[in-house]
Protein backbone atom coordinates (compact mmCIF):
# COMPACT_ATOMS: atom_id res chain seq x y z
CA UNK A 1 0.00 0.00 0.00
CA UNK A 2 1.20 3.51 -0.72
CA UNK A 3 -0.26 7.00 -0.35
CA UNK A 4 -1.90 6.99 -3.76
CA UNK A 5 -4.09 4.06 -2.68
CA UNK A 6 -5.45 5.99 0.33
CA UNK A 7 -8.65 7.95 -0.29
CA UNK A 8 -9.49 11.21 1.49
CA UNK A 9 -12.56 13.41 1.67
CA UNK A 10 -12.50 17.04 2.70
CA UNK A 11 -15.37 18.59 4.68
CA UNK A 12 -15.61 22.34 4.06
CA UNK A 13 -14.16 24.13 1.05
CA UNK A 14 -12.95 27.40 2.55
CA UNK A 15 -9.51 28.84 3.14
CA UNK A 16 -7.89 25.96 5.00
CA UNK A 17 -9.62 23.25 2.94
CA UNK A 18 -7.68 24.54 -0.08
CA UNK A 19 -4.44 24.23 1.89
CA UNK A 20 -5.34 20.64 2.84
CA UNK A 21 -6.17 19.83 -0.79
CA UNK A 22 -2.90 21.22 -2.11
CA UNK A 23 -0.89 19.31 0.50
CA UNK A 24 -2.79 16.09 -0.24
CA UNK A 25 -1.95 16.45 -3.92
CA UNK A 26 1.69 17.12 -3.03
CA UNK A 27 1.73 13.97 -0.88
CA UNK A 28 0.19 11.96 -3.71
CA UNK A 29 -2.97 11.08 -1.78
CA UNK A 30 -6.15 10.49 -3.74
CA UNK A 31 -8.87 13.04 -2.92
CA UNK A 32 -12.15 11.28 -3.61
CA UNK A 33 -14.63 13.99 -2.78
CA UNK A 34 -15.80 16.89 -0.69
CA UNK A 35 -18.75 18.03 1.38
CA UNK A 36 -19.85 21.62 1.86
CA UNK A 37 -22.98 23.13 3.40
CA UNK A 38 -23.17 25.53 0.46
CA UNK A 39 -24.17 23.45 -2.62
CA UNK A 40 -23.06 26.07 -5.17
CA UNK A 41 -19.67 26.39 -3.53
CA UNK A 42 -19.40 22.58 -3.30
CA UNK A 43 -20.05 22.23 -7.02
CA UNK A 44 -17.63 25.00 -7.97
CA UNK A 45 -14.76 23.68 -5.85
CA UNK A 46 -15.40 20.03 -6.82
CA UNK A 47 -15.06 21.05 -10.46
CA UNK A 48 -11.82 22.92 -9.79
CA UNK A 49 -10.39 20.00 -7.78
CA UNK A 50 -11.74 17.31 -10.11
CA UNK A 51 -13.47 15.43 -7.28
CA UNK A 52 -16.94 14.14 -6.41
CA UNK A 53 -19.50 16.07 -4.30
CA UNK A 54 -21.05 14.19 -1.38
CA UNK A 55 -24.23 15.89 -0.27
CA UNK A 56 -23.61 15.09 3.38
CA UNK A 57 -20.90 13.71 5.61
CA UNK A 58 -23.01 10.56 6.26
CA UNK A 59 -22.94 9.79 2.54
CA UNK A 60 -19.14 10.07 2.44
CA UNK A 61 -18.78 7.94 5.57
CA UNK A 62 -20.88 5.13 4.08
CA UNK A 63 -18.49 4.98 1.15
CA UNK A 64 -16.17 2.01 1.85
CA UNK A 65 -13.38 3.48 -0.23
CA UNK A 66 -13.09 6.54 2.02
CA UNK A 67 -10.17 6.04 4.41
CA UNK A 68 -9.55 9.53 5.81
CA UNK A 69 -11.79 12.49 6.66
CA UNK A 70 -10.40 16.04 6.80
CA UNK A 71 -12.64 18.36 8.85
CA UNK A 72 -12.17 21.95 7.69
CA UNK A 73 -15.46 23.54 8.82
CA UNK A 74 -16.21 26.22 11.41
CA UNK A 75 -15.25 25.09 14.93
CA UNK A 76 -18.74 24.31 16.21
CA UNK A 77 -19.10 21.39 13.76
CA UNK A 78 -15.76 19.73 14.61
CA UNK A 79 -16.96 17.57 17.51
CA UNK A 80 -20.01 16.04 15.81
CA UNK A 81 -18.22 15.48 12.50
CA UNK A 82 -15.10 13.99 14.07
CA UNK A 83 -17.24 11.72 16.25
CA UNK A 84 -19.21 10.44 13.26
CA UNK A 85 -16.02 9.85 11.29
CA UNK A 86 -14.37 7.97 14.18
CA UNK A 87 -17.48 5.85 14.74
CA UNK A 88 -17.35 4.94 11.05
CA UNK A 89 -13.77 3.73 11.63
CA UNK A 90 -12.10 6.42 9.49
CA UNK A 91 -8.77 8.10 10.16
CA UNK A 92 -9.42 11.77 10.93
CA UNK A 93 -7.65 15.08 10.59
CA UNK A 94 -9.71 17.68 12.44
CA UNK A 95 -8.83 21.35 12.30
CA UNK A 96 -8.11 23.18 15.53
CA UNK A 97 -9.72 23.72 17.94
CA UNK A 98 -10.61 20.01 18.15
CA UNK A 99 -13.87 20.92 19.89
CA UNK A 100 -15.40 24.04 21.41
CA UNK A 101 -15.44 22.63 24.94
CA UNK A 102 -13.18 20.42 27.01
CA UNK A 103 -15.52 17.47 27.59
CA UNK A 104 -16.20 17.07 23.86
CA UNK A 105 -12.47 17.19 23.10
CA UNK A 106 -11.74 14.52 25.74
CA UNK A 107 -14.54 12.34 24.38
CA UNK A 108 -12.98 12.54 20.90
CA UNK A 109 -9.53 11.75 22.30
CA UNK A 110 -10.91 8.65 24.07
CA UNK A 111 -12.95 7.52 21.08
CA UNK A 112 -9.91 7.84 18.81
CA UNK A 113 -7.89 5.66 21.19
CA UNK A 114 -10.67 3.02 21.27
CA UNK A 115 -10.99 2.97 17.50
CA UNK A 116 -7.22 2.70 17.05
CA UNK A 117 -7.18 5.00 14.03
CA UNK A 118 -4.68 7.72 13.13
CA UNK A 119 -5.74 11.23 14.13
CA UNK A 120 -4.26 14.64 13.43
CA UNK A 121 -4.81 18.24 14.51
CA UNK A 122 -2.91 20.68 12.27
CA UNK A 123 -0.66 22.42 14.79
CA UNK A 124 1.55 22.88 11.77
CA UNK A 125 4.04 25.42 13.16
CA UNK A 126 5.76 22.35 14.62
CA UNK A 127 6.88 21.63 11.05
CA UNK A 128 9.10 24.67 10.48
CA UNK A 129 12.61 23.24 10.18
CA UNK A 130 13.95 26.03 12.44
CA UNK A 131 11.35 25.15 15.09
CA UNK A 132 12.69 21.59 14.97
CA UNK A 133 16.18 23.05 15.32
CA UNK A 134 15.10 25.03 18.40
CA UNK A 135 13.57 21.91 19.94
CA UNK A 136 16.69 19.84 19.29
CA UNK A 137 18.95 22.50 20.83
CA UNK A 138 16.83 22.64 23.98
CA UNK A 139 16.66 18.84 24.23
CA UNK A 140 20.47 18.62 23.91
CA UNK A 141 20.87 20.93 26.93
CA UNK A 142 22.52 23.68 24.88
CA UNK A 143 20.37 26.41 26.48
CA UNK A 144 20.88 25.10 30.02
CA UNK A 145 17.94 25.13 32.40
CA UNK A 146 15.10 27.31 31.18
CA UNK A 147 14.66 30.67 32.91
CA UNK A 148 11.83 32.16 30.88
CA UNK A 149 9.49 31.48 27.95
CA UNK A 150 7.85 34.50 26.35
CA UNK A 151 6.11 35.41 23.16
CA UNK A 152 3.08 36.50 21.28
CA UNK A 153 0.84 35.68 18.37
CA UNK A 154 -0.49 38.82 16.72
CA UNK A 155 -2.80 39.41 13.74
CA UNK A 156 -4.70 42.44 12.46
CA UNK A 157 -7.52 41.01 10.35
CA UNK A 158 -10.15 41.93 12.98
CA UNK A 159 -8.75 45.40 13.67
CA UNK A 160 -11.75 47.42 12.56
CA UNK A 161 -15.38 47.40 13.56
CA UNK A 162 -16.27 46.59 9.97
CA UNK A 163 -14.22 43.34 10.17
CA UNK A 164 -16.21 40.24 10.98
CA UNK A 165 -16.25 36.47 10.53
CA UNK A 166 -18.01 33.37 11.90
CA UNK A 167 -15.16 33.07 14.44
CA UNK A 168 -16.48 36.18 16.26
CA UNK A 169 -19.83 34.46 16.93
CA UNK A 170 -19.56 32.03 19.90
CA UNK A 171 -22.33 29.83 18.46
CA UNK A 172 -20.05 29.09 15.48
CA UNK A 173 -16.55 29.60 16.85
CA UNK A 174 -16.89 28.73 20.55
CA UNK A 175 -16.68 30.78 23.75
CA UNK A 176 -13.00 31.66 23.24
CA UNK A 177 -12.07 33.25 19.93
CA UNK A 178 -8.55 34.76 19.69
CA UNK A 179 -7.05 32.45 22.30
CA UNK A 180 -8.66 29.25 20.95
CA UNK A 181 -7.92 30.27 17.36
CA UNK A 182 -4.26 31.25 17.64
CA UNK A 183 -3.24 31.08 21.32
CA UNK A 184 -3.77 27.31 21.09
CA UNK A 185 -1.06 27.15 18.39
CA UNK A 186 1.43 29.05 20.57
CA UNK A 187 0.80 26.94 23.67
CA UNK A 188 1.03 23.71 21.70
CA UNK A 189 4.28 24.88 20.15
CA UNK A 190 5.87 25.97 23.41
CA UNK A 191 5.05 22.74 25.25
CA UNK A 192 6.37 20.72 22.33
CA UNK A 193 9.54 22.77 21.76
CA UNK A 194 10.53 23.08 25.43
CA UNK A 195 9.32 19.65 26.54
CA UNK A 196 7.80 21.38 29.61
CA UNK A 197 4.03 21.29 30.15
CA UNK A 198 2.18 24.27 31.56
CA UNK A 199 0.66 23.50 34.95
CA UNK A 200 -0.99 26.80 35.87
CA UNK A 201 -2.02 30.04 34.29
CA UNK A 202 -3.77 33.31 34.83
CA UNK A 203 -5.37 35.11 31.92
CA UNK A 204 -7.05 38.37 31.06
CA UNK A 205 -9.33 38.40 28.00
CA UNK A 206 -10.27 41.72 26.46
CA UNK A 207 -12.69 42.68 23.70
CA UNK A 208 -11.38 45.82 21.97
CA UNK A 209 -14.25 46.10 19.48
CA UNK A 210 -17.41 45.82 21.56
CA UNK A 211 -19.58 45.86 18.45
CA UNK A 212 -18.97 44.69 14.89
CA UNK A 213 -20.79 45.23 11.64
CA UNK A 214 -23.15 42.41 10.72
CA UNK A 215 -22.80 43.29 7.02
CA UNK A 216 -19.22 42.01 6.85
CA UNK A 217 -19.00 38.26 7.25
CA UNK A 218 -15.65 37.34 5.78
CA UNK A 219 -12.46 39.22 6.42
CA UNK A 220 -10.03 36.46 7.39
CA UNK A 221 -9.20 35.11 3.97
CA UNK A 222 -11.12 37.38 1.66
CA UNK A 223 -10.81 41.03 2.63
CA UNK A 224 -11.83 42.97 -0.48
CA UNK A 225 -11.55 46.56 0.77
CA UNK A 226 -15.10 47.36 -0.25
CA UNK A 227 -16.96 49.91 1.83
CA UNK A 228 -18.97 48.06 4.48
CA UNK A 229 -22.38 49.23 5.63
CA UNK A 230 -21.58 49.87 9.28
CA UNK A 231 -25.10 50.79 10.32
CA UNK A 232 -26.10 47.26 11.45
CA UNK A 233 -24.01 46.15 14.37
CA UNK A 234 -24.04 43.29 16.84
CA UNK A 235 -22.34 43.22 20.21
CA UNK A 236 -19.26 41.03 20.56
CA UNK A 237 -18.69 38.63 23.46
CA UNK A 238 -15.53 36.84 22.31
CA UNK A 239 -12.06 38.21 23.04
CA UNK A 240 -9.86 40.16 20.61
CA UNK A 241 -6.91 40.07 23.02
CA UNK A 242 -5.67 37.59 25.62
CA UNK A 243 -2.78 38.19 28.01
CA UNK A 244 -1.50 35.25 30.00
CA UNK A 245 1.04 34.39 32.65
CA UNK A 246 1.84 30.68 32.75
CA UNK A 247 4.12 28.40 34.77
CA UNK A 248 5.50 25.04 33.61
CA UNK A 249 5.96 21.81 35.52
CA UNK A 250 9.63 22.85 36.08
CA UNK A 251 8.45 26.16 37.52
CA UNK A 252 9.60 28.06 34.41
CA UNK A 253 7.55 31.25 34.02
CA UNK A 254 6.01 32.20 30.68
CA UNK A 255 4.19 35.23 29.31
CA UNK A 256 1.99 35.33 26.23
CA UNK A 257 0.13 38.06 24.35
CA UNK A 258 -2.50 37.09 21.79
CA UNK A 259 -4.24 39.65 19.59
CA UNK A 260 -6.28 39.80 16.40
CA UNK A 261 -6.39 43.62 16.44
CA UNK A 262 -2.70 44.60 16.19
CA UNK A 263 -2.27 46.81 13.11
CA UNK A 264 0.42 45.61 10.73
CA UNK A 265 0.79 42.18 12.30
CA UNK A 266 -0.46 39.54 9.86
CA UNK A 267 0.44 36.18 11.33
CA UNK A 268 3.22 36.98 13.74
CA UNK A 269 3.73 33.98 15.96
CA UNK A 270 6.89 34.80 17.89
CA UNK A 271 8.69 33.20 20.81
CA UNK A 272 11.87 33.53 22.82
CA UNK A 273 13.16 30.91 25.21
CA UNK A 274 15.83 32.06 27.65
CA UNK A 275 18.05 29.47 29.33
CA UNK A 276 20.89 29.64 31.85
CA UNK A 277 23.47 29.39 28.99
CA UNK A 278 21.79 30.97 25.99
CA UNK A 279 18.46 31.99 24.51
CA UNK A 280 16.79 31.52 21.17
CA UNK A 281 14.19 33.43 19.24
CA UNK A 282 11.86 32.45 16.36
CA UNK A 283 9.46 34.53 14.26
CA UNK A 284 6.94 32.63 12.10
CA UNK A 285 7.00 35.46 9.55
CA UNK A 286 10.78 34.93 9.12
CA UNK A 287 10.77 31.16 9.45
CA UNK A 288 14.05 30.53 7.72
CA UNK A 289 15.95 31.97 10.68
CA UNK A 290 16.62 31.20 14.32
CA UNK A 291 18.39 33.70 16.55
CA UNK A 292 20.65 32.08 19.12
CA UNK A 293 22.02 34.43 21.75
CA UNK A 294 24.67 34.16 24.43
CA UNK A 295 25.73 37.02 26.70
CA UNK A 296 28.73 37.55 24.42
CA UNK A 297 27.20 37.22 20.98
CA UNK A 298 24.02 37.07 18.96
CA UNK A 299 24.08 34.68 16.02
CA UNK A 300 21.66 34.10 13.21
CA UNK A 301 21.26 30.46 12.20
CA UNK A 302 19.69 30.02 8.77
CA UNK A 303 17.86 26.91 7.61
CA UNK A 304 20.23 24.64 5.75
CA UNK A 305 19.57 20.99 4.88
CA UNK A 306 23.26 20.23 5.36
CA UNK A 307 23.44 21.65 8.89
CA UNK A 308 21.97 21.22 12.34
CA UNK A 309 19.56 18.71 13.80
CA UNK A 310 18.29 15.61 12.01
CA UNK A 311 14.75 16.97 12.06
CA UNK A 312 15.83 20.30 10.54
CA UNK A 313 17.47 18.31 7.78
CA UNK A 314 14.48 15.96 7.35
CA UNK A 315 12.02 18.84 6.90
CA UNK A 316 14.27 21.00 4.72
CA UNK A 317 12.92 20.49 1.23
CA UNK A 318 14.92 23.14 -0.59
CA UNK A 319 18.54 24.31 -0.36
CA UNK A 320 19.50 27.14 2.02
CA UNK A 321 18.22 30.50 0.81
CA UNK A 322 15.36 28.98 -1.19
CA UNK A 323 12.60 29.98 1.15
CA UNK A 324 10.21 27.54 2.78
CA UNK A 325 7.12 28.67 4.69
CA UNK A 326 3.69 27.88 6.10
CA UNK A 327 2.45 25.72 3.23
CA UNK A 328 5.58 23.54 3.40
CA UNK A 329 4.75 22.96 7.08
CA UNK A 330 1.32 21.82 6.02
CA UNK A 331 2.80 19.53 3.37
CA UNK A 332 5.10 17.95 5.94
CA UNK A 333 2.26 17.47 8.43
CA UNK A 334 0.12 15.74 5.80
CA UNK A 335 3.01 13.53 4.66
CA UNK A 336 3.74 12.48 8.26
CA UNK A 337 0.06 11.79 8.91
CA UNK A 338 -0.28 9.52 5.86
CA UNK A 339 3.06 7.84 6.55
CA UNK A 340 1.71 7.06 10.02
CA UNK A 341 -1.29 5.34 8.43
CA UNK A 342 1.23 3.30 6.46
CA UNK A 343 3.03 2.29 9.67
CA UNK A 344 5.72 4.96 10.14
CA UNK A 345 6.29 6.76 13.46
CA UNK A 346 7.49 10.26 12.52
CA UNK A 347 8.48 12.66 15.27
CA UNK A 348 6.02 15.25 16.50
CA UNK A 349 2.78 14.44 14.67
CA UNK A 350 0.08 16.42 16.54
CA UNK A 351 -2.85 14.09 17.26
CA UNK A 352 -6.21 14.25 19.07
CA UNK A 353 -4.19 13.91 22.30
CA UNK A 354 -2.65 17.30 21.49
CA UNK A 355 -6.05 18.68 20.43
CA UNK A 356 -7.51 17.64 23.80
CA UNK A 357 -4.50 19.11 25.58
CA UNK A 358 -5.12 22.44 23.80
CA UNK A 359 -8.79 22.25 24.84
CA UNK A 360 -7.66 21.88 28.46
CA UNK A 361 -5.52 25.01 28.22
CA UNK A 362 -8.30 26.95 26.48
CA UNK A 363 -10.75 25.88 29.19
CA UNK A 364 -8.31 26.98 31.91
CA UNK A 365 -7.70 30.34 30.19
CA UNK A 366 -11.45 31.00 29.86
CA UNK A 367 -12.05 30.08 33.50
CA UNK A 368 -9.16 32.17 34.75
CA UNK A 369 -10.31 35.20 32.80
CA UNK A 370 -13.84 34.86 34.21
CA UNK A 371 -12.79 34.14 37.78
CA UNK A 372 -9.84 36.59 37.74
CA UNK A 373 -7.56 34.06 39.42
CA UNK A 374 -4.83 31.47 38.80
CA UNK A 375 -6.12 28.13 37.51
CA UNK A 376 -4.37 24.72 37.52
CA UNK A 377 -4.10 22.97 34.18
CA UNK A 378 -3.82 19.34 35.24
Ligand SMILES: NC(=O)c1ccc[n+]([C@@H]2O[C@H](COP(=O)([O-])OP(=O)(O)OC[C@H]3O[C@@H](n4cnc5c(N)ncnc54)[C@H](O)[C@@H]3O)[C@@H](O)[C@H]2O)c1
Pocket residue numbers: 011012013014015016017035036037038041072073074075077095096097122123124181220221
Ligand atom coordinates in the same frame (compact mmCIF):
# COMPACT_ATOMS: atom_id res chain seq x y z
N1 LIG B 1 -4.30 24.86 11.32
C1 LIG B 1 -4.26 26.09 10.88
O1 LIG B 1 -3.19 26.70 10.76
C2 LIG B 1 -5.55 26.76 10.50
C3 LIG B 1 -5.55 27.94 9.74
C4 LIG B 1 -6.79 28.50 9.37
C5 LIG B 1 -7.97 27.90 9.78
N2 LIG B 1 -7.93 26.78 10.56
C6 LIG B 1 -9.18 26.14 11.04
O2 LIG B 1 -9.90 25.64 9.91
C7 LIG B 1 -11.29 25.71 10.14
C8 LIG B 1 -11.96 26.40 8.95
O3 LIG B 1 -11.43 27.71 8.83
P1 LIG B 1 -11.45 28.49 7.42
O4 LIG B 1 -10.65 29.72 7.64
O5 LIG B 1 -11.10 27.57 6.32
O6 LIG B 1 -12.99 28.87 7.34
P2 LIG B 1 -13.81 29.28 6.03
O7 LIG B 1 -14.93 30.11 6.52
O8 LIG B 1 -12.89 29.83 5.00
O9 LIG B 1 -14.36 27.88 5.49
C9 LIG B 1 -15.33 27.11 6.17
C10 LIG B 1 -15.97 26.17 5.15
O10 LIG B 1 -16.85 25.28 5.83
C11 LIG B 1 -18.09 25.21 5.10
N3 LIG B 1 -19.13 24.80 6.05
C12 LIG B 1 -19.74 25.53 7.01
N4 LIG B 1 -20.60 24.76 7.69
C13 LIG B 1 -20.53 23.51 7.16
C14 LIG B 1 -21.19 22.28 7.43
N5 LIG B 1 -22.08 22.17 8.42
N6 LIG B 1 -20.88 21.21 6.66
C15 LIG B 1 -19.99 21.30 5.64
N7 LIG B 1 -19.34 22.45 5.33
C16 LIG B 1 -19.60 23.54 6.09
C17 LIG B 1 -18.26 26.61 4.55
O11 LIG B 1 -19.19 26.64 3.47
C18 LIG B 1 -16.83 26.89 4.09
O12 LIG B 1 -16.57 26.31 2.83
C19 LIG B 1 -11.48 26.44 11.47
O13 LIG B 1 -11.75 25.51 12.48
C20 LIG B 1 -10.13 27.10 11.72
O14 LIG B 1 -9.81 27.23 13.09
C21 LIG B 1 -6.75 26.21 10.91
